[in-house]
Amino acid sequence: MTNVLEVxxxxxxxxxxxxxxxxxxxxCLQVKRGESVGIVGESxxxxxxxxxxxxxxxxxxxxxxxxxQLNGADxxxxxxxxxxxxxxxxxxxxxQEPMTSLNPVLTIGKQLSExxxxxxxxxxxxxxxxxxxxLTQVGISRANExxxxxxxxxxxxxRQRVMIAMAIACHPKLLIxxxxxxxxxxxxxxxxxxxxxxxxxxxxxxxxxxxHDLGVVAETCDRVLVxxxxxxxxxxxxRTLLRSPKHPYTMGLIKSTPHNAxxxxxxxxxxxxxxxxxxxxxxxxxxxxxEKVMPVCLxxxxxxxxVDQQSECRCWLYRENRESTAxxx
Amino acid sequence: MKTPLLQVxxxxxxxxxxxxxxxxxxxxxxVHGVNVTVNAGETLGIVGESxxxxxxxxxxxxxxxxxxxxxxxxxxxxxxxxxxxxxxxxxxxxxMVFQNPFDTLNPKLTIQHILSEPLIAHGIPKRERAAMIExxxxxxxxxxxxxxxxxHEFSGGQRQRIGIARALMLRPKLIIADEPVSALDxxxxxxxxxxxxxxxxxxxxxxxxxxxxxxxVEHIADRVAVMYLGEVIELAKKEELFQRPMHPYTQTxxxxxxxTDPDEKKERIIxxxxxxxxxxxxxxxxxxxxxxxxxxxxxxxxxxxxxADGRLVACHLYTK
Ligand SMILES: Nc1ncnc2c1ncn2[C@@H]1O[C@H](COP(=O)(O)OP(=O)(O)OP(=O)(O)O)[C@@H](O)[C@H]1O
Ligand SMILES: Nc1ncnc2c1ncn2[C@@H]1O[C@H](COP(=O)(O)OP(=O)(O)O)[C@@H](O)[C@H]1O
Ligand code: SF4
Ligand code: SF4
Ligand SMILES: [Mg+2]
Ligand SMILES: [Mg+2]
Numbered sequence: 201m202t203n204v205l206e207v208x209x210x211x212x213x214x215x216x217x218x219x220x221x222x223x224x225x226x227x228c229l230q231v232k233r234g235e236s237v238g239i240v241g242e243s244x245x246x247x248x249x250x251x252x253x254x255x256x257x258x259x260x261x262x263x264x265x266x267x268x269q270l271n272g273a274d275x276x277x278x279x280x281x282x283x284x285x286x287x288x289x290x291x292x293x294x295x296q297e298p299m300t301s302l303n304p305v306l307t308i309g310k311q312l313s314e315x316x317x318x319x320x321x322x323x324x325x326x327x328x329x330x331x332x333x334x335l336t337q338v339g340i341s342r343a344n345e346x347x348x349x350x351x352x353x354x355x356x357x358x359r360q361r362v363m364i365a366m367a368i369a370c371h372p373k374l375l376i377x378x379x380x381x382x383x384x385x386x387x388x389x390x391x392x393x394x395x396x397x398x399x400x401x402x403x404x405x406x407x408x409x410x411x412h413d414l415g416v417v418a419e420t421c422d423r424v425l426v427x428x429x430x431x432x433x434x435x436x437x438x439r440t441l442l443r444s445p446k447h448p449y450t451m452g453l454i455k456s457t458p459h460n461a462x463x464x465x466x467x468x469x470x471x472x473x474x475x476x477x478x479x480x481x482x483x484x485x486x487x488x489x490x491e492k493v494m495p496v497c498l499x500x501x502x503x504x505x506x507v508d509q510q511s512e513c514r515c516w517l518y519r520e521n522r523e524s525t526a527x528x529x
Numbered sequence: 530m531k532t533p534l535l536q537v538x539x540x541x542x543x544x545x546x547x548x549x550x551x552x553x554x555x556x557x558x559x560v561h562g563v564n565v566t567v568n569a570g571e572t573l574g575i576v577g578e579s580x581x582x583x584x585x586x587x588x589x590x591x592x593x594x595x596x597x598x599x600x601x602x603x604x605x606x607x608x609x610x611x612x613x614x615x616x617x618x619x620x621x622x623x624x625m626v627f628q629n630p631f632d633t634l635n636p637k638l639t640i641q642h643i644l645s646e647p648l649i650a651h652g653i654p655k656r657e658r659a660a661m662i663e664x665x666x667x668x669x670x671x672x673x674x675x676x677x678x679x680x681h682e683f684s685g686g687q688r689q690r691i692g693i694a695r696a697l698m699l700r701p702k703l704i705i706a707d708e709p710v711s712a713l714d715x716x717x718x719x720x721x722x723x724x725x726x727x728x729x730x731x732x733x734x735x736x737x738x739x740x741x742x743x744x745x746v747e748h749i750a751d752r753v754a755v756m757y758l759g760e761v762i763e764l765a766k767k768e769e770l771f772q773r774p775m776h777p778y779t780q781t782x783x784x785x786x787x788x789t790d791p792d793e794k795k796e797r798i799i800x801x802x803x804x805x806x807x808x809x810x811x812x813x814x815x816x817x818x819x820x821x822x823x824x825x826x827x828x829x830x831x832x833x834x835x836x837a838d839g840r841l842v843a844c845h846l847y848t849k
Contacts, residue, residue: 387781390785
């Protein structure tokens with residue numbers, strides 16, 4: 201099957217006070233048509249920056265290197281004007297905090313119609329009809345009333361639904377959802393994930409689901425990338441990743457979730473904390489917290505290599521498996 | 530049976546909202562007729578969705594905000610009638626740990642200063658303070674090299690350790706922990722949960738553990754109270770609650786937890802609609818507009834919070 205998105209060697213650098221640091225380091229990612237790919241990792245590991253980079257929505261102090269191909273076209277070569285035509289139509293994004301991307305002075309109806317009138321050339325009547333359909337599609341029951349409401353009058357769950365409606369309005373090929381349910385309660389999260397899965401199926405859309413919650417990944421994704429300190433440290437299909445994780449960090453993460461501690465008095469925990477981007481250690485970035493650290497780990501950052509048919513992993517423990525396709529990091 | 534460490538009886542808290550000149554005053558009944566007991570040495574978990582009144586309940590128990598009515602009995606004494614000074618003394622025994630330690634740790638003060646405050650407030654002589662601070666810091670996994678630093682120099686997990694050290698300073702009997710791990714990453718969250726459990730054993734602490742995260746509560750609590758729109762709607766031993774939730778809302782809540790096992794398929798209950806506004810809650814059973822088991826009686830009559838099958842539950846399904 202063809203890839204909708206192919207990201208190769210994506211590296212995002214921020215400069216602050218004359219110092220530059222890599223926040224996303226050599227990210228490679230392919231997303232097939234209709235596929236859901238998860239990106240998991242703890243806060244600060246670069247998930248949001250990676251997705252903003254793909255949307256070309258970084259703040260001015262950030263610069264991007266690498267290649268981002270959407271249906272074969274390299275997005276990094278596009279001008280801002282060209283990007284504006286693509287955003288929403290080809291590739292759309294949902295943000296963690298919907299209020300930041302909804303305009304507080306426009307009604308829900310106005311905001312949703314705008315994109316349709318701009319991208320699809322619809323007139324008022326057509327766009328209104330379509331907006332009502334969209335609101336219903338994302339599970340808003342009183343679409344007629346909500347159409348005239350302002351964002352601040354909606355609950356968090358409703359706003360997130362409006363965001364989803366807005367994101368799918370022009371049938372994008374790819375939807376990037378950055379922690380779409382993190383700010384929501386579990387029952388509302390269940391509703392939203394349900395809606396997203398349904399819509400994805402209906403539209404045959406590809407999805408990148410960014411989250412720190414392995415449960416959300418298990419529920420929604422086909423494949424997962426685990427990020428740690430700006431780098432992908434493991435990639436596999438969901439089942440393999442959750443059933444037989446390869447990287448010590450992924451193993452630790454899965455074991456640390458309370459749900460997996462059934463009956464045990466103490467939880468597994470990973471010592472230490474995530475380093476900041478300007479303090480990434482020289483060798484393996486996980487080495488200061490790793491139970492299996494070896495001398496080589498302190499000297500050299502391991503490359504991301506195939507461990508077997510199913511998994512790629514960035515760890516010196518799997519040195520022997522290195523014969524195959526190296527993507528160096 | 531021993532008297533419980535804490536008894537909360539018919540506690541209510543109403544907040545006045547809508548205060549415009551020509552507006553009728555309206556109220557949010559944030560905590561509504563709550564009855565819970567907490568036994569010495571146990572952990573009572575309080576779960577429920579955002580806005581259901583968990584934090585308000587916790588704050589009322591410590592009288593950080595004044596309840597509208599009801600009783601709070603701590604070690605047999607009704608603390609609602611205590612004067613300010615006596616209440617202040619009692620705070621030695623009852624402490625709070627907050628969700629976001631950053632908000633509650635003054636950024637202009639060093640850790641030394643922050644940890645001295647409770648000691649000064651309770652008249653601990655200066656010569657004893659340093660040793661107590663150092664000891665407590667080590668207990669929570671920090672050390673005296675951290676004393677001269679400011680809160681913003683610490684990671685989220687370390688800040689929560691400082692928040693816990695502050696609460697632990699005077700060796701309280703009860704700690705009310707309001708979402709103590711919700712702002713932390715999974716790998717850090719488990720460190721803090723382990724720490725809280727170790728401290729409980731070491732100092733025979735009693736916890737009221739507030740969280741919206743059901744798997745965290747399942748791990749740490751002995752008994753669990755589920756809240757919905759200001760009311761406790763089910764209270765049971767942890768194992769019983771998680772294995773066989775009785776209230777339809779508890780069932781929904783448990784079914785909504787995403788699980789990391791790709792092969793464990795569970796029957797998910799998807800609710801329609803949002804949480805109703807707490808200033809205008811539905812009549813009868815407050816859950817009835819979203820309940821799939823709703824009967825006629827539910828729309829008009831509030832189900833009593835009564836014993837059914839060895840636990841407490843407020844639902845007409847179990848009142849016959
Ligand atoms: N000072 C206040 N004035 C008016 N209303 C308030 C006040 N504090 C809380 N409320 C309301 O009381 C209800 C309960 O709030 P509370 O903070 O206790 O919820 P919670 O269960 O702790 O939620 P969360 O999970 O979001 O922390 C909410 O409807 C809230 O808006
Ligand atoms: N505009 C920016 N300027 C400088 N640093 C940034 C900017 N945005 C994010 N960062 C830094 O990049 C790192 C990764 O951030 P982010 O991608 O938001 O993490 P997350 O994985 O939690 O989404 C963090 O250390 C963050 O502080
Ligand atoms: S490379 Fe070494 S330190 Fe890094 S995860 Fe593997 S074993 Fe641990
Ligand atoms: S009392 Fe009625 S509406 Fe309320 S939870 Fe029970 S069955 Fe549902
Ligand atoms: Mg983020
Ligand atoms: Mg709260």
